[in-house]
Each structure stands twice: as C-alpha cells, then as structure tokens.
Amino acid sequence: RKAFYYPNNEYSILSLDYSQIELRVLASLSDCKALKEIFESGEDIHSATAKKIFNLDSNPTPDQRRKAKTVNFGIVYGISDWGLADELGVSNYVARDLINNFYASFPEIGTFFQGIVGNALQEGYVSTLMGRRRYLRELHDSNYQTREFAKRAAMNAPIQGTAADLIKTAMIKVNKALKEGGYKTKMVLQIHDELIFKVPHDEEGKILPLVKRIMEEALTLSVPLEVDGGYGKDWYDAK
Numbered sequence: 001r002k003a004f005y006y007p008n009n010e011y012s013i014l015s016l017d018y019s020q021i022e023l024r025v026l027a028s029l030s031d032c033k034a035l036k037e038i039f040e041s042g043e044d045i046h047s048a049t050a051k052k053i054f055n056l057d058s059n060p061t062p063d064q065r066r067k068a069k070t071v072n073f074g075i076v077y078g079i080s081d082w083g084l085a086d087e088l089g090v091s092n093y094v095a096r097d098l099i100n101n102f103y104a105s106f107p108e109i110g111t112f113f114q115g116i117v118g119n120a121l122q123e124g125y126v127s128t129l130m131g132r133r134r135y136l137r138e139l140h141d142s143n144y145q146t147r148e149f150a151k152r153a154a155m156n157a158p159i160q161g162t163a164a165d166l167i168k169t170a171m172i173k174v175n176k177a178l179k180e181g182g183y184k185t186k187m188v189l190q191i192h193d194e195l196i197f198k199v200p201h202d203e204e205g206k207i208l209p210l211v212k213r214i215m216e217e218a219l220t221l222s223v224p225l226e227v228d229g230g231y232g233k234d235w236y237d238a239k
Contacts, residue, residue: 001236010200014185015238016211016229017194020045021163022076028221029129029158030112034105039223046072052105053098071098075109076159078152113155120154128161129219130169162219167193170218174211183207196235204231 005013018024023045027035038048050060050068060068067088074084085095103110120126125135134157138150171190178185185207189196195215199207208231216225232238 001239002234004236005234006198012199012201012204012231012233013235013238014197014199014204014208014211014229014231015194015235016197016208016215016227017192018163018167018215019226019228021166021193021225022159023072024221024223024225025129025159025162025166026076026109026112027223029162030106030108031222032106032108032112035109036223049102049105053101055101067098071102075099075102076156078113078155116158117151117154120151126154126157126161128158128165130162130165132161132165134161163193166219166225167195167215170215171195173214173218177210177214181206181210194229196238199231 020039023035024039026032027039034052038045044065046065046069047060049072050056050064053068053071054060054064056064070087071079071084074087079087079099081092081096081099084090084099085092088095088098116126120136121139124137124139125133127133134153136150136154136157138146139154141147141150167190171187174187174195178187183203183206184200185203186198187195188198195211197207197211208229212227212229215227219225230238
C-alpha cells in the first residue's frame with residue numbers, strides 16, 4: 001500500500017470504505033431483528049456474535065472474536081461445517097455447533113437462506129435488492145457437489161450482488177456531485193467496498209464529508225450504512 005502515492009505534494013489520497021457491508025445487507029434482506037439491533041446500537045458485530053455463539057456473559061477473548069468473525073463472513077458464503085472446521089482448525093463437531101448456535105441466535109437468517117434456495121430451485125435464478133439476476137442452472141445438475149455449490153452461490157449472490165450494486169450506485173452519485181461542485185478531486189479506483197480519491201489539499205475539508213454522506217445514503221436499507229476512512233500521503237496511511 002505504501003507504493004501507491006502522488007509525488008506531487010499538492011495532493012493526498014482519500015480512502016473510504018463500507019464497514020461490514022455484506023453483513024449489513026444480510027441483516028436488511030433477512031429482516032433479522034437481533035442482527036439489526038447490533039448494527040443500530042453501534043456494538044462491534046464480531047464481539048456481539050461471539051457472545052451469542054459462545055454463550056458468554058462477559059466480553060469475548062480475542063480468539064473468540066476472531067472465530068466469530070470467521071463464522072460471520074462464512075455464513076454469508078454458505079460455509080459448511082467442514083469448511084469452517086478447516087478455517088478455524090477445529091473439529092467438524094465444534095464447527096457444526098458454532099454454525100448451529102449462529103442460526104439459533106439469528107433465526108431469520110436461516111429462514112431467509114431456505115427461502116432463497118427454494119425460490120432459486122423453482123425460478124432458476126436469484127436477484128439482488130436492485131433486481132439484477134444471477135442464473136444458476138447448476139442447481140439441477142446431476143452431480144451432488146455441483147448442486148451444493150450452486151446452493152451456496154444462491155445464498156451468497158443476493159448479498160454480495162447487492163453490495164456490488166451499492167458501491168456502483170455510490171460511484172455514479174459521487175461522480176455527479178464532484179462534477180456539479182466543480183471540484184478538482186478525482187475518483188481513481190474502486191477496490192471491493194472501497195473507493196480511492198485523488199484530492200487537492202484545499203478541497204480536503206469538503207470532500208471527505210461529501211463523499212461519506214453520499215456513500216452512506218446511496219441505497220436505503222433497514223440498517224444504517226457506515227463508511228470509514230481518511231487521508232494519507234500514500235494508500236497505507238489513508239487506511
């Protein structure tokens with residue numbers, strides 16, 4: 001990251017990215033009460049999940065938080081107990097228990113995934129919140145592993161696809177605002193859920209709050225969107 005910088009001292013790099021965007025999209029699409037409450041309260045999502053899946057009365061240890069983080073993002077991708085066990089270095093039994101505890105803590109998510117897969121089996125595709133489709137003909141493949149992969153893809157595509165739609169929408173709106181405002185700032189790169197800008201020093205005070213607001217309002221979800229980031233001489237410092 002330190003290799004990316006502007007040699008001209010008149011410019012800084014601004015990096016802004018969405019915080020836990022896929023989990024926020026999942027909370028909204030599934031209308032999961034407990035998950036939405038965590039995001040609305042501002043509590044750390046991975047610590048909050050750790051408390052639930054490990055049945056804790058106190059704050060989790062760093063290792064428990066790390067495992068909960070792996071569970072959180074694994075669920076988004078339809079992770080199996082075998083896959084989680086491999087990532088965490090635990091037994092299949094322990095991994096299965098963590099996954100079961102997650103779904104018990106956030107029951108609407110399991111219902112949501114079941115509905116997504118059921119509809120996909122009937123319709124042959126899944127859709128993002130903005131209506132973009134992914135067709136999954138592999139759901140009816142003769143090979144079991146191929147069908148299971150397609151089911152995991154069906155669970156993930158509406159979430160990851162909506163997150164992709166969100167940042168593209170934000171880019172269009174940010175670009176329009178920069179042009180209409182007559183700013184010299186340039187949007188130079190998108191990396192997953194992150195946007196990178198080339199900003200003259202005299203525009204720094206206006207650009208960060210402007211772009212942050214547009215990104216956080218680019219799409220209406222039932223949970224608040226949160227954008228973090230800042231300026232730096234290089235990309236490393238901006239993060």
